[in-house]
Amino acid sequence: MAPIxxxxxxxxxxxxxxxxxxxxxxLTYAMGNxxxxxxxxxxxxxxxxxxxxxDLVGLFVTPLGWGLMYYFVPILLKKPIWSHGLSLVGFWGxxxxxxxxxxxxxxYTPIPxxxxxxxxxxxxxxxxxxxxxVINFFATLWGSGSQVKTNLPIRWFxxxxxxxxxxxxxxxxxxxxxxxxxxxxxxxxxxxxxxVMFGVFSMWLFGIMTHLIPRIWRVDxxxxxxxxxxxxxxxxxxxxxxTDLILAGLFQGYSWAALQPWDASIDLSMPFWxxxxxxxLVMFAGxxxxxxxxxxxxxxxxxxxxxxxxxxxx
Amino acid sequence: MFESKAGVLFVAGIVFFGFAFLSNAVVPVxxxxxxxxxxVDELINxxxxxxxxxxxxxxxxxFVKAFGxxxxxxxxEELTKWWNERCGxxxxxxxxxxxxxxxxxxxxxxxxxxxxxxxxxxxVAKTEEYQNELQRPVMFGTRRVxxxxxxxxxxxxxDWHAVxxxxxxxxxxxxxxxxxxxxxxxxxxxxxxxxxxxxxxVQWLGSWLESYPLYEDYEASDLKDVELTPATxxxxx
Numbered sequence: 297m298a299p300i301x302x303x304x305x306x307x308x309x310x311x312x313x314x315x316x317x318x319x320x321x322x323l324t325y326a327m328g329n330x331x332x333x334x335x336x337x338x339x340x341x342x343x344x345x346x347x348x349x350x351d352l353v354g355l356f357v358t359p360l361g362w363g364l365m366y367y368f369v370p371i372l373l374k375k376p377i378w379s380h381g382l383s384l385v386g387f388w389g390x391x392x393x394x395x396x397x398x399x400x401x402x403x404y405t406p407i408p409x410x411x412x413x414x415x416x417x418x419x420x421x422x423x424x425x426x427x428x429x430v431i432n433f434f435a436t437l438w439g440s441g442s443q444v445k446t447n448l449p450i451r452w453f454x455x456x457x458x459x460x461x462x463x464x465x466x467x468x469x470x471x472x473x474x475x476x477x478x479x480x481x482x483x484x485x486x487x488x489x490x491x492v493m494f495g496v497f498s499m500w501l502f503g504i505m506t507h508l509i510p511r512i513w514r515v516d517x518x519x520x521x522x523x524x525x526x527x528x529x530x531x532x533x534x535x536x537x538x539t540d541l542i543l544a545g546l547f548q549g550y551s552w553a554a555l556q557p558w559d560a561s562i563d564l565s566m567p568f569w570x571x572x573x574x575x576x577l578v579m580f581a582g583x584x585x586x587x588x589x590x591x592x593x594x595x596x597x598x599x600x601x602x603x604x605x606x607x608x609x610x
Numbered sequence: 611m612f613e614s615k616a617g618v619l620f621v622a623g624i625v626f627f628g629f630a631f632l633s634n635a636v637v638p639v640x641x642x643x644x645x646x647x648x649x650v651d652e653l654i655n656x657x658x659x660x661x662x663x664x665x666x667x668x669x670x671x672x673f674v675k676a677f678g679x680x681x682x683x684x685x686x687e688e689l690t691k692w693w694n695e696r697c698g699x700x701x702x703x704x705x706x707x708x709x710x711x712x713x714x715x716x717x718x719x720x721x722x723x724x725x726x727x728x729x730x731x732x733x734v735a736k737t738e739e740y741q742n743e744l745q746r747p748v749m750f751g752t753r754r755v756x757x758x759x760x761x762x763x764x765x766x767x768x769d770w771h772a773v774x775x776x777x778x779x780x781x782x783x784x785x786x787x788x789x790x791x792x793x794x795x796x797x798x799x800x801x802x803x804x805x806x807x808x809x810x811x812v813q814w815l816g817s818w819l820e821s822y823p824l825y826e827d828y829e830a831s832d833l834k835d836v837e838l839t840p841a842t843x844x845x846x847x
Contacts, residue, residue: 303615305614306613307614307615307618312618315615315618315619316618316619316622318623319619319623319624319627320627323624323627327631327635331635332746332747332748333746333747336635336639337740337742337745338642338647338746339642339740339741340638340639341746342740342750343634343635344635345747345748345750347630347634347635384612384613387622388622391623391626392626395626395627395629395631396633396634398630398634399634402750404720404724405720405722405750406720406736406739408637408638411633411634411637411638414633414634415634476724477724477725482754485753486753549725552730553726555726555729555730558756558757559782559785562755562784562785562786563784566784
Protein backbone atom coordinates (compact mmCIF):
# COMPACT_ATOMS: atom_id res chain seq x y z
CA MET A 297 0.00 0.00 0.00
CA ALA A 298 2.91 2.35 0.61
CA PRO A 299 3.50 3.27 -3.07
CA ILE A 300 -0.23 3.81 -3.50
CA UNK A 301 -0.29 6.21 -0.57
CA UNK A 302 2.20 8.43 -2.40
CA UNK A 303 0.02 8.85 -5.48
CA UNK A 304 -1.43 12.35 -5.74
CA UNK A 305 -4.55 13.30 -7.67
CA UNK A 306 -6.49 10.97 -9.97
CA UNK A 307 -5.32 7.37 -10.04
CA UNK A 308 -5.12 4.84 -12.84
CA UNK A 309 -7.96 2.30 -13.23
CA UNK A 310 -5.93 -0.59 -11.81
CA UNK A 311 -5.51 1.29 -8.58
CA UNK A 312 -9.25 1.88 -8.23
CA UNK A 313 -9.86 -1.82 -8.44
CA UNK A 314 -6.98 -2.80 -6.19
CA UNK A 315 -7.70 -0.29 -3.45
CA UNK A 316 -11.40 -1.08 -3.39
CA UNK A 317 -10.59 -4.80 -3.38
CA UNK A 318 -8.41 -4.44 -0.30
CA UNK A 319 -11.24 -2.82 1.62
CA UNK A 320 -13.92 -5.16 0.30
CA UNK A 321 -11.95 -8.33 0.99
CA UNK A 322 -11.44 -7.32 4.57
CA LEU A 323 -15.10 -6.40 5.07
CA THR A 324 -16.34 -9.52 3.29
CA TYR A 325 -14.12 -11.75 5.36
CA ALA A 326 -15.30 -10.22 8.59
CA MET A 327 -18.96 -10.34 7.58
CA GLY A 328 -18.96 -13.93 6.37
CA ASN A 329 -16.93 -15.41 9.16
CA UNK A 330 -18.31 -13.68 12.20
CA UNK A 331 -21.92 -12.72 11.46
CA UNK A 332 -23.47 -16.20 10.94
CA UNK A 333 -21.28 -17.68 13.65
CA UNK A 334 -21.98 -15.22 16.45
CA UNK A 335 -24.68 -12.73 15.59
CA UNK A 336 -27.46 -14.02 13.36
CA UNK A 337 -29.25 -17.30 12.79
CA UNK A 338 -31.49 -18.96 10.33
CA UNK A 339 -32.91 -17.01 7.43
CA UNK A 340 -30.92 -13.85 8.11
CA UNK A 341 -27.77 -15.95 8.35
CA UNK A 342 -28.72 -17.39 4.98
CA UNK A 343 -28.87 -13.89 3.54
CA UNK A 344 -25.45 -13.07 5.00
CA UNK A 345 -24.09 -16.37 3.70
CA UNK A 346 -25.32 -15.49 0.23
CA UNK A 347 -23.59 -12.12 0.39
CA UNK A 348 -20.42 -13.82 1.59
CA UNK A 349 -20.13 -16.45 -1.11
CA UNK A 350 -20.98 -13.92 -3.75
CA ASP A 351 -18.69 -11.17 -2.52
CA LEU A 352 -15.74 -13.53 -2.42
CA VAL A 353 -16.04 -13.76 -6.17
CA GLY A 354 -17.36 -10.29 -6.86
CA LEU A 355 -15.42 -8.11 -4.45
CA PHE A 356 -12.21 -10.06 -3.96
CA VAL A 357 -11.36 -12.05 -7.10
CA THR A 358 -13.12 -9.96 -9.75
CA PRO A 359 -11.69 -6.51 -8.97
CA LEU A 360 -8.18 -7.93 -8.63
CA GLY A 361 -8.62 -9.75 -11.93
CA TRP A 362 -9.88 -6.71 -13.83
CA GLY A 363 -7.28 -4.49 -12.17
CA LEU A 364 -4.61 -6.78 -13.56
CA MET A 365 -6.19 -6.71 -17.02
CA TYR A 366 -6.26 -2.91 -17.07
CA TYR A 367 -2.60 -3.03 -16.16
CA PHE A 368 -1.26 -5.72 -18.49
CA VAL A 369 -3.35 -5.37 -21.64
CA PRO A 370 -2.21 -1.81 -22.50
CA ILE A 371 1.40 -2.74 -21.74
CA LEU A 372 1.32 -5.78 -23.98
CA LEU A 373 -0.60 -4.13 -26.81
CA LYS A 374 1.46 -0.95 -26.44
CA LYS A 375 -1.59 1.30 -26.59
CA PRO A 376 -3.94 2.88 -24.10
CA ILE A 377 -7.33 1.49 -23.10
CA TRP A 378 -9.90 2.55 -25.68
CA SER A 379 -12.27 4.55 -23.50
CA HIS A 380 -11.57 6.03 -20.11
CA GLY A 381 -15.28 6.80 -19.71
CA LEU A 382 -16.21 3.16 -20.09
CA SER A 383 -13.65 2.08 -17.51
CA LEU A 384 -15.32 4.48 -15.11
CA VAL A 385 -18.72 2.97 -15.88
CA GLY A 386 -17.26 -0.50 -15.38
CA PHE A 387 -15.69 0.21 -12.04
CA TRP A 388 -18.52 2.19 -10.50
CA GLY A 389 -21.16 -0.12 -11.87
CA UNK A 390 -19.39 -3.09 -10.38
CA UNK A 391 -18.86 -1.29 -7.10
CA UNK A 392 -22.53 -0.46 -6.78
CA UNK A 393 -24.31 -3.51 -8.15
CA UNK A 394 -22.04 -6.40 -7.31
CA UNK A 395 -22.45 -6.24 -3.52
CA UNK A 396 -26.22 -6.32 -3.98
CA UNK A 397 -26.22 -9.71 -5.72
CA UNK A 398 -25.66 -12.15 -2.88
CA UNK A 399 -29.17 -13.35 -2.22
CA UNK A 400 -29.45 -14.73 -5.76
CA UNK A 401 -27.73 -17.85 -4.37
CA UNK A 402 -30.77 -18.61 -2.26
CA UNK A 403 -33.77 -17.93 -4.44
CA TYR A 404 -37.03 -19.61 -3.45
CA THR A 405 -35.85 -19.89 0.15
CA PRO A 406 -37.90 -18.23 2.88
CA ILE A 407 -35.68 -15.14 2.54
CA PRO A 408 -38.14 -12.28 1.89
CA UNK A 409 -39.20 -12.20 -1.72
CA UNK A 410 -38.55 -8.49 -2.27
CA UNK A 411 -34.90 -9.06 -1.35
CA UNK A 412 -34.74 -11.93 -3.81
CA UNK A 413 -36.15 -9.70 -6.55
CA UNK A 414 -33.64 -6.98 -5.64
CA UNK A 415 -30.78 -9.44 -6.03
CA UNK A 416 -32.11 -10.64 -9.37
CA UNK A 417 -32.36 -7.13 -10.77
CA UNK A 418 -28.88 -6.17 -9.57
CA UNK A 419 -27.48 -9.34 -11.10
CA UNK A 420 -28.90 -8.44 -14.48
CA UNK A 421 -27.50 -4.92 -14.01
CA UNK A 422 -24.05 -6.43 -13.41
CA UNK A 423 -24.30 -8.20 -16.74
CA UNK A 424 -24.89 -4.85 -18.46
CA UNK A 425 -21.91 -3.32 -16.68
CA UNK A 426 -19.74 -6.27 -17.64
CA UNK A 427 -20.73 -5.77 -21.25
CA UNK A 428 -19.34 -2.23 -21.20
CA UNK A 429 -16.04 -3.50 -19.78
CA VAL A 430 -15.75 -6.25 -22.36
CA ILE A 431 -16.59 -3.80 -25.18
CA ASN A 432 -13.87 -1.51 -23.89
CA PHE A 433 -11.26 -4.27 -24.00
CA PHE A 434 -12.25 -5.53 -27.42
CA ALA A 435 -12.21 -2.00 -28.79
CA THR A 436 -8.70 -1.70 -27.38
CA LEU A 437 -7.72 -4.85 -29.24
CA TRP A 438 -9.31 -3.55 -32.44
CA GLY A 439 -6.67 -3.25 -35.13
CA SER A 440 -4.24 -5.52 -33.31
CA GLY A 441 -6.31 -8.67 -33.69
CA SER A 442 -3.41 -10.69 -35.03
CA GLN A 443 -1.77 -10.39 -31.62
CA VAL A 444 -4.21 -13.01 -30.39
CA LYS A 445 -2.51 -15.47 -32.67
CA THR A 446 1.07 -14.53 -32.00
CA ASN A 447 1.10 -13.10 -28.50
CA LEU A 448 0.33 -15.90 -26.06
CA PRO A 449 -0.39 -13.80 -22.94
CA ILE A 450 -2.81 -11.66 -24.95
CA ARG A 451 -4.50 -14.83 -26.13
CA TRP A 452 -4.87 -16.05 -22.54
CA PHE A 453 -6.33 -12.68 -21.53
CA UNK A 454 -8.84 -12.41 -24.34
CA UNK A 455 -9.92 -16.03 -24.10
CA UNK A 456 -10.63 -15.32 -20.45
CA UNK A 457 -12.64 -12.24 -21.42
CA UNK A 458 -14.75 -14.13 -23.93
CA UNK A 459 -15.47 -16.76 -21.29
CA UNK A 460 -16.16 -14.00 -18.78
CA UNK A 461 -18.74 -12.51 -21.04
CA UNK A 462 -20.32 -15.93 -21.51
CA UNK A 463 -20.44 -16.69 -17.79
CA UNK A 464 -22.00 -13.32 -17.06
CA UNK A 465 -24.53 -13.84 -19.77
CA UNK A 466 -25.30 -17.22 -18.27
CA UNK A 467 -25.52 -15.54 -14.90
CA UNK A 468 -28.07 -13.00 -16.09
CA UNK A 469 -30.25 -15.86 -17.31
CA UNK A 470 -29.84 -18.29 -14.47
CA UNK A 471 -30.60 -15.66 -11.87
CA UNK A 472 -34.16 -15.36 -13.15
CA UNK A 473 -36.78 -17.37 -11.32
CA UNK A 474 -37.69 -19.16 -14.54
CA UNK A 475 -34.23 -20.68 -14.81
CA UNK A 476 -33.81 -21.13 -11.09
CA UNK A 477 -36.79 -23.42 -10.95
CA UNK A 478 -34.99 -25.83 -13.21
CA UNK A 479 -31.29 -25.44 -12.62
CA UNK A 480 -30.84 -24.62 -8.96
CA UNK A 481 -29.06 -27.42 -7.05
CA UNK A 482 -27.89 -29.01 -10.30
CA UNK A 483 -24.52 -29.34 -12.02
CA UNK A 484 -25.43 -26.37 -14.20
CA UNK A 485 -24.24 -24.11 -11.40
CA UNK A 486 -21.10 -26.16 -10.91
CA UNK A 487 -20.32 -25.72 -14.60
CA UNK A 488 -20.86 -21.99 -14.24
CA UNK A 489 -18.48 -21.82 -11.29
CA UNK A 490 -15.71 -23.66 -13.16
CA UNK A 491 -16.12 -21.41 -16.15
CA VAL A 492 -15.58 -18.31 -14.01
CA MET A 493 -12.89 -19.42 -11.66
CA PHE A 494 -10.82 -21.49 -14.06
CA GLY A 495 -11.89 -20.21 -17.45
CA VAL A 496 -11.45 -16.56 -16.50
CA PHE A 497 -9.35 -15.78 -13.48
CA SER A 498 -6.96 -18.73 -13.65
CA MET A 499 -6.49 -18.06 -17.34
CA TRP A 500 -5.58 -14.46 -16.67
CA LEU A 501 -3.05 -15.53 -14.08
CA PHE A 502 -1.55 -18.08 -16.48
CA GLY A 503 -1.29 -15.33 -19.09
CA ILE A 504 0.41 -13.04 -16.62
CA MET A 505 2.86 -15.78 -15.62
CA THR A 506 3.58 -16.60 -19.24
CA HIS A 507 4.42 -12.95 -19.74
CA LEU A 508 6.34 -12.26 -16.54
CA ILE A 509 8.44 -15.32 -15.94
CA PRO A 510 10.85 -14.80 -18.84
CA ARG A 511 11.21 -11.18 -17.73
CA ILE A 512 11.92 -12.00 -14.14
CA TRP A 513 14.41 -14.75 -14.90
CA ARG A 514 15.72 -13.09 -18.03
CA VAL A 515 15.61 -16.23 -20.12
CA ASP A 516 13.19 -17.33 -22.78
CA UNK A 517 10.69 -20.05 -22.07
CA UNK A 518 12.32 -23.47 -22.36
CA UNK A 519 9.70 -24.38 -24.90
CA UNK A 520 7.24 -22.09 -26.56
CA UNK A 521 5.51 -25.23 -27.79
CA UNK A 522 4.77 -26.38 -24.27
CA UNK A 523 3.30 -22.95 -23.52
CA UNK A 524 0.94 -23.53 -26.41
CA UNK A 525 0.06 -26.96 -25.02
CA UNK A 526 -0.68 -25.41 -21.67
CA UNK A 527 -3.04 -22.98 -23.32
CA UNK A 528 -4.86 -25.49 -25.47
CA UNK A 529 -5.20 -28.18 -22.82
CA UNK A 530 -6.61 -25.66 -20.33
CA UNK A 531 -8.97 -24.04 -22.81
CA UNK A 532 -10.32 -27.23 -24.32
CA UNK A 533 -10.58 -28.83 -20.88
CA UNK A 534 -12.54 -26.06 -19.24
CA UNK A 535 -14.84 -25.48 -22.20
CA UNK A 536 -15.67 -29.18 -22.40
CA UNK A 537 -16.19 -29.43 -18.65
CA UNK A 538 -18.44 -26.39 -18.46
CA THR A 539 -20.55 -27.40 -21.46
CA ASP A 540 -20.87 -30.92 -20.10
CA LEU A 541 -21.93 -29.82 -16.63
CA ILE A 542 -24.34 -27.19 -17.90
CA LEU A 543 -26.05 -29.80 -20.02
CA ALA A 544 -26.04 -32.29 -17.14
CA GLY A 545 -27.77 -29.67 -15.01
CA LEU A 546 -30.64 -29.37 -17.46
CA PHE A 547 -31.17 -33.12 -17.48
CA GLN A 548 -31.01 -33.35 -13.69
CA GLY A 549 -33.45 -30.48 -13.28
CA TYR A 550 -36.00 -32.04 -15.61
CA SER A 551 -35.59 -35.44 -14.02
CA TRP A 552 -36.32 -34.04 -10.56
CA ALA A 553 -39.25 -31.96 -11.69
CA ALA A 554 -40.71 -35.03 -13.40
CA LEU A 555 -40.71 -36.76 -10.00
CA GLN A 556 -38.53 -39.56 -11.25
CA PRO A 557 -37.06 -41.65 -8.44
CA TRP A 558 -33.88 -40.03 -7.16
CA ASP A 559 -31.54 -42.69 -8.53
CA ALA A 560 -32.79 -41.96 -12.04
CA SER A 561 -31.12 -38.55 -11.83
CA ILE A 562 -27.91 -40.21 -10.67
CA ASP A 563 -27.98 -42.78 -13.45
CA LEU A 564 -28.43 -40.12 -16.07
CA SER A 565 -25.63 -38.03 -14.56
CA MET A 566 -23.07 -40.81 -14.78
CA PRO A 567 -22.07 -40.30 -18.44
CA PHE A 568 -21.77 -36.55 -17.80
CA TRP A 569 -19.62 -37.17 -14.76
CA UNK A 570 -17.44 -39.52 -16.83
CA UNK A 571 -16.85 -36.77 -19.41
CA UNK A 572 -16.24 -34.34 -16.59
CA UNK A 573 -13.42 -36.52 -15.25
CA UNK A 574 -11.78 -36.66 -18.65
CA UNK A 575 -12.09 -32.88 -19.09
CA UNK A 576 -10.69 -32.36 -15.60
CA LEU A 577 -7.72 -34.59 -16.40
CA VAL A 578 -7.09 -32.61 -19.56
CA MET A 579 -7.01 -29.39 -17.52
CA PHE A 580 -4.72 -31.09 -15.04
CA ALA A 581 -2.43 -32.23 -17.85
CA GLY A 582 -2.19 -28.53 -18.76
CA UNK A 583 -0.91 -27.82 -15.26
CA UNK A 584 1.66 -30.59 -15.47
CA UNK A 585 2.93 -29.33 -18.81
CA UNK A 586 3.19 -25.83 -17.35
CA UNK A 587 5.01 -27.00 -14.24
CA UNK A 588 7.43 -29.03 -16.34
CA UNK A 589 8.07 -26.08 -18.63
CA UNK A 590 8.59 -23.83 -15.63
CA UNK A 591 11.11 -26.24 -14.12
CA UNK A 592 13.02 -26.61 -17.38
CA UNK A 593 13.09 -22.84 -17.83
CA UNK A 594 14.38 -22.38 -14.31
CA UNK A 595 17.21 -24.77 -15.13
CA UNK A 596 18.19 -22.50 -18.01
CA UNK A 597 18.60 -19.49 -15.76
CA UNK A 598 22.34 -18.69 -15.54
CA UNK A 599 23.39 -19.60 -11.99
CA UNK A 600 25.31 -16.34 -11.62
CA UNK A 601 22.22 -14.24 -12.18
CA UNK A 602 20.37 -16.16 -9.48
CA UNK A 603 23.17 -15.42 -7.05
CA UNK A 604 23.27 -11.74 -7.79
CA UNK A 605 19.51 -11.63 -7.62
CA UNK A 606 19.38 -13.23 -4.21
CA UNK A 607 21.04 -10.56 -2.06
CA UNK A 608 19.04 -7.86 -3.79
CA UNK A 609 15.90 -9.42 -2.42
CA UNK A 610 17.19 -9.82 1.14
CA MET B 611 -14.31 11.92 -6.78
CA PHE B 612 -14.57 9.09 -9.31
CA GLU B 613 -10.83 8.64 -9.65
CA SER B 614 -9.57 9.86 -6.34
CA LYS B 615 -8.42 7.85 -3.38
CA ALA B 616 -11.18 9.16 -1.17
CA GLY B 617 -13.89 8.29 -3.69
CA VAL B 618 -12.62 4.80 -4.32
CA LEU B 619 -11.88 3.98 -0.70
CA PHE B 620 -14.86 5.53 1.00
CA VAL B 621 -17.64 5.67 -1.54
CA ALA B 622 -16.98 2.45 -3.45
CA GLY B 623 -15.16 0.58 -0.72
CA ILE B 624 -17.20 1.42 2.33
CA VAL B 625 -20.42 3.23 1.45
CA PHE B 626 -21.53 0.89 -1.34
CA PHE B 627 -20.60 -2.17 0.66
CA GLY B 628 -22.42 -0.74 3.66
CA PHE B 629 -25.50 -0.01 1.58
CA ALA B 630 -25.63 -3.59 0.35
CA PHE B 631 -25.05 -4.89 3.84
CA LEU B 632 -27.84 -2.75 5.27
CA SER B 633 -30.36 -3.59 2.60
CA ASN B 634 -29.57 -7.29 2.22
CA ALA B 635 -28.47 -8.41 5.66
CA VAL B 636 -29.71 -5.95 8.25
CA VAL B 637 -33.22 -5.79 6.78
CA PRO B 638 -33.94 -9.52 7.26
CA VAL B 639 -32.31 -9.41 10.68
CA UNK B 640 -34.70 -6.65 11.73
CA UNK B 641 -37.67 -8.35 10.10
CA UNK B 642 -37.16 -11.53 12.11
CA UNK B 643 -36.19 -9.85 15.33
CA UNK B 644 -39.41 -11.04 16.94
CA UNK B 645 -38.77 -14.66 16.07
CA UNK B 646 -36.52 -15.74 18.90
CA UNK B 647 -33.80 -18.28 18.27
CA UNK B 648 -34.87 -21.62 19.75
CA UNK B 649 -32.36 -23.52 21.83
CA VAL B 650 -31.75 -27.22 21.36
CA ASP B 651 -33.75 -28.02 24.48
CA GLU B 652 -36.78 -26.31 22.99
CA LEU B 653 -36.43 -28.37 19.84
CA ILE B 654 -36.86 -31.77 21.44
CA ASN B 655 -40.29 -33.18 20.70
CA UNK B 656 -42.14 -36.43 21.13
CA UNK B 657 -41.29 -37.77 17.70
CA UNK B 658 -37.63 -37.23 18.28
CA UNK B 659 -37.70 -38.74 21.76
CA UNK B 660 -39.39 -41.78 20.27
CA UNK B 661 -36.57 -42.20 17.75
CA UNK B 662 -33.93 -41.60 20.37
CA UNK B 663 -35.33 -44.22 22.71
CA UNK B 664 -35.68 -46.55 19.76
CA UNK B 665 -31.93 -46.15 19.23
CA UNK B 666 -31.39 -47.10 22.86
CA UNK B 667 -33.45 -50.25 22.39
CA UNK B 668 -31.98 -51.29 19.09
CA UNK B 669 -28.36 -50.66 20.01
CA UNK B 670 -28.33 -51.19 23.78
CA UNK B 671 -24.57 -51.64 24.23
CA UNK B 672 -23.38 -48.89 21.91
CA PHE B 673 -26.00 -46.59 23.39
CA VAL B 674 -24.95 -47.18 26.98
CA LYS B 675 -21.34 -46.75 25.98
CA ALA B 676 -22.12 -43.42 24.36
CA PHE B 677 -24.74 -41.93 26.65
CA GLY B 678 -24.74 -43.98 29.86
CA UNK B 679 -27.66 -45.72 31.56
CA UNK B 680 -30.85 -44.00 32.67
CA UNK B 681 -30.77 -43.65 36.46
CA UNK B 682 -32.37 -46.65 38.21
CA UNK B 683 -35.52 -46.05 40.31
CA UNK B 684 -35.67 -42.38 39.44
CA UNK B 685 -38.95 -40.52 39.31
CA UNK B 686 -40.77 -40.07 36.02
CA GLU B 687 -39.73 -36.45 35.97
CA GLU B 688 -36.05 -37.17 36.51
CA LEU B 689 -36.14 -39.80 33.80
CA THR B 690 -37.68 -37.39 31.32
CA LYS B 691 -35.00 -34.89 32.19
CA TRP B 692 -32.28 -37.50 31.71
CA TRP B 693 -33.55 -38.53 28.29
CA ASN B 694 -34.03 -34.96 27.15
CA GLU B 695 -30.53 -34.02 28.16
CA ARG B 696 -28.97 -36.93 26.29
CA CYS B 697 -31.18 -36.26 23.31
CA GLY B 698 -30.07 -32.61 23.26
CA UNK B 699 -26.42 -33.66 23.42
CA UNK B 700 -26.96 -36.06 20.56
CA UNK B 701 -28.63 -33.35 18.46
CA UNK B 702 -25.85 -30.86 19.00
CA UNK B 703 -23.18 -33.41 18.25
CA UNK B 704 -25.10 -34.76 15.28
CA UNK B 705 -25.22 -31.31 13.77
CA UNK B 706 -21.46 -30.93 14.26
CA UNK B 707 -20.94 -34.21 12.42
CA UNK B 708 -23.30 -33.16 9.64
CA UNK B 709 -21.32 -29.96 9.19
CA UNK B 710 -17.92 -31.59 9.67
CA UNK B 711 -18.49 -34.50 7.29
CA UNK B 712 -19.68 -32.09 4.64
CA UNK B 713 -23.10 -33.73 4.21
CA UNK B 714 -24.27 -30.30 3.06
CA UNK B 715 -22.05 -30.55 -0.03
CA UNK B 716 -24.55 -33.05 -1.39
CA UNK B 717 -27.76 -32.46 0.57
CA UNK B 718 -29.90 -29.37 0.83
CA UNK B 719 -32.24 -28.45 3.64
CA UNK B 720 -34.97 -26.45 2.03
CA UNK B 721 -38.00 -27.38 0.01
CA UNK B 722 -38.86 -24.90 -2.71
CA UNK B 723 -42.36 -24.05 -3.84
CA UNK B 724 -41.50 -25.06 -7.42
CA UNK B 725 -40.39 -28.01 -9.50
CA UNK B 726 -42.81 -30.41 -7.74
CA UNK B 727 -40.65 -30.37 -4.64
CA UNK B 728 -43.69 -30.19 -2.41
CA UNK B 729 -44.85 -33.50 -3.72
CA UNK B 730 -41.50 -35.14 -3.43
CA UNK B 731 -40.51 -33.88 0.00
CA UNK B 732 -43.45 -32.24 1.71
CA UNK B 733 -44.30 -28.76 2.94
CA VAL B 734 -42.37 -25.81 1.53
CA ALA B 735 -39.69 -24.39 3.85
CA LYS B 736 -40.85 -21.70 6.28
CA THR B 737 -38.90 -18.99 8.03
CA GLU B 738 -39.57 -20.13 11.58
CA GLU B 739 -38.14 -23.59 10.90
CA TYR B 740 -34.71 -22.03 10.65
CA GLN B 741 -34.69 -19.81 13.72
CA ASN B 742 -32.89 -22.25 15.96
CA GLU B 743 -29.49 -23.08 17.33
CA LEU B 744 -28.98 -26.00 14.95
CA GLN B 745 -29.19 -23.67 11.95
CA ARG B 746 -26.05 -21.87 12.98
CA PRO B 747 -24.63 -21.79 10.33
CA VAL B 748 -27.76 -22.24 8.27
CA MET B 749 -27.76 -25.55 6.40
CA PHE B 750 -29.61 -24.52 3.22
CA GLY B 751 -27.01 -26.13 1.01
CA THR B 752 -26.43 -25.26 -2.63
CA ARG B 753 -26.14 -28.56 -4.47
CA ARG B 754 -28.24 -31.69 -4.48
CA VAL B 755 -26.32 -34.80 -5.38
CA UNK B 756 -28.56 -36.59 -2.92
CA UNK B 757 -32.12 -35.66 -1.97
CA UNK B 758 -33.19 -32.79 0.28
CA UNK B 759 -33.07 -33.82 3.93
CA UNK B 760 -35.19 -31.18 5.65
CA UNK B 761 -38.14 -33.62 5.89
CA UNK B 762 -36.08 -36.77 6.28
CA UNK B 763 -37.01 -37.53 9.91
CA UNK B 764 -39.16 -40.61 10.38
CA UNK B 765 -39.13 -41.46 6.71
CA UNK B 766 -36.61 -44.25 7.29
CA UNK B 767 -35.98 -46.35 10.36
CA UNK B 768 -32.94 -45.98 12.57
CA ASP B 769 -31.41 -49.25 11.42
CA TRP B 770 -31.90 -48.24 7.80
CA HIS B 771 -29.83 -45.12 8.48
CA ALA B 772 -27.20 -47.14 10.32
CA VAL B 773 -26.78 -49.55 7.41
CA UNK B 774 -26.88 -46.66 4.94
CA UNK B 775 -24.22 -44.57 6.68
CA UNK B 776 -22.03 -47.61 7.10
CA UNK B 777 -22.19 -48.48 3.42
CA UNK B 778 -24.68 -46.73 1.12
CA UNK B 779 -23.71 -49.07 -1.71
CA UNK B 780 -25.26 -51.99 0.14
CA UNK B 781 -28.67 -50.34 -0.20
CA UNK B 782 -28.34 -48.74 -3.58
CA UNK B 783 -25.73 -49.97 -5.99
CA UNK B 784 -23.80 -47.20 -7.63
CA UNK B 785 -24.80 -44.39 -5.27
CA UNK B 786 -22.14 -41.68 -5.04
CA UNK B 787 -22.80 -41.19 -1.32
CA UNK B 788 -19.57 -42.08 0.50
CA UNK B 789 -19.21 -44.62 3.30
CA UNK B 790 -18.77 -43.39 6.85
CA UNK B 791 -17.22 -46.41 8.64
CA UNK B 792 -15.71 -44.18 11.32
CA UNK B 793 -19.17 -43.60 12.70
CA UNK B 794 -19.21 -47.29 13.68
CA UNK B 795 -17.14 -49.70 15.72
CA UNK B 796 -16.60 -52.14 12.90
CA UNK B 797 -20.10 -53.09 11.80
CA UNK B 798 -23.43 -51.37 11.13
CA UNK B 799 -24.98 -52.80 14.30
CA UNK B 800 -22.39 -50.99 16.41
CA UNK B 801 -22.74 -47.27 15.79
CA UNK B 802 -20.44 -45.21 18.03
CA UNK B 803 -21.44 -41.98 19.71
CA UNK B 804 -20.95 -39.97 16.52
CA UNK B 805 -23.03 -42.44 14.56
CA UNK B 806 -25.88 -42.40 17.08
CA UNK B 807 -25.74 -38.62 17.20
CA UNK B 808 -25.90 -38.28 13.43
CA UNK B 809 -28.88 -40.62 13.20
CA UNK B 810 -30.63 -38.62 15.93
CA UNK B 811 -29.97 -35.42 13.99
CA VAL B 812 -31.29 -36.86 10.75
CA GLN B 813 -34.43 -38.15 12.50
CA TRP B 814 -34.98 -34.70 13.95
CA LEU B 815 -35.19 -33.08 10.51
CA GLY B 816 -38.86 -32.32 9.93
CA SER B 817 -39.99 -33.92 13.19
CA TRP B 818 -41.68 -30.62 14.11
CA LEU B 819 -44.14 -30.89 11.23
CA GLU B 820 -47.64 -32.26 11.35
CA SER B 821 -47.00 -34.27 8.24
CA TYR B 822 -44.24 -36.24 9.99
CA PRO B 823 -43.25 -38.81 8.90
CA LEU B 824 -43.54 -37.90 5.29
CA TYR B 825 -43.06 -40.61 2.74
CA GLU B 826 -42.04 -39.86 -0.77
CA ASP B 827 -45.15 -39.48 -2.84
CA TYR B 828 -44.83 -40.19 -6.48
CA GLU B 829 -45.52 -42.82 -9.02
CA ALA B 830 -42.65 -43.65 -11.29
CA SER B 831 -43.63 -41.74 -14.37
CA ASP B 832 -44.04 -43.78 -17.46
CA LEU B 833 -44.33 -41.26 -20.23
CA LYS B 834 -46.99 -43.23 -22.07
CA ASP B 835 -49.31 -43.20 -19.08
CA VAL B 836 -48.93 -39.52 -18.42
CA GLU B 837 -51.05 -38.63 -21.41
CA LEU B 838 -53.79 -41.02 -20.42
CA THR B 839 -54.24 -39.97 -16.80
CA PRO B 840 -56.11 -36.65 -16.81
CA ALA B 841 -54.77 -35.26 -13.51
CA THR B 842 -52.17 -36.45 -11.09
CA UNK B 843 -54.07 -35.07 -8.10
CA UNK B 844 -55.35 -38.40 -6.87
CA UNK B 845 -51.94 -39.43 -5.57
CA UNK B 846 -51.74 -36.34 -3.36
CA UNK B 847 -51.59 -37.01 0.36
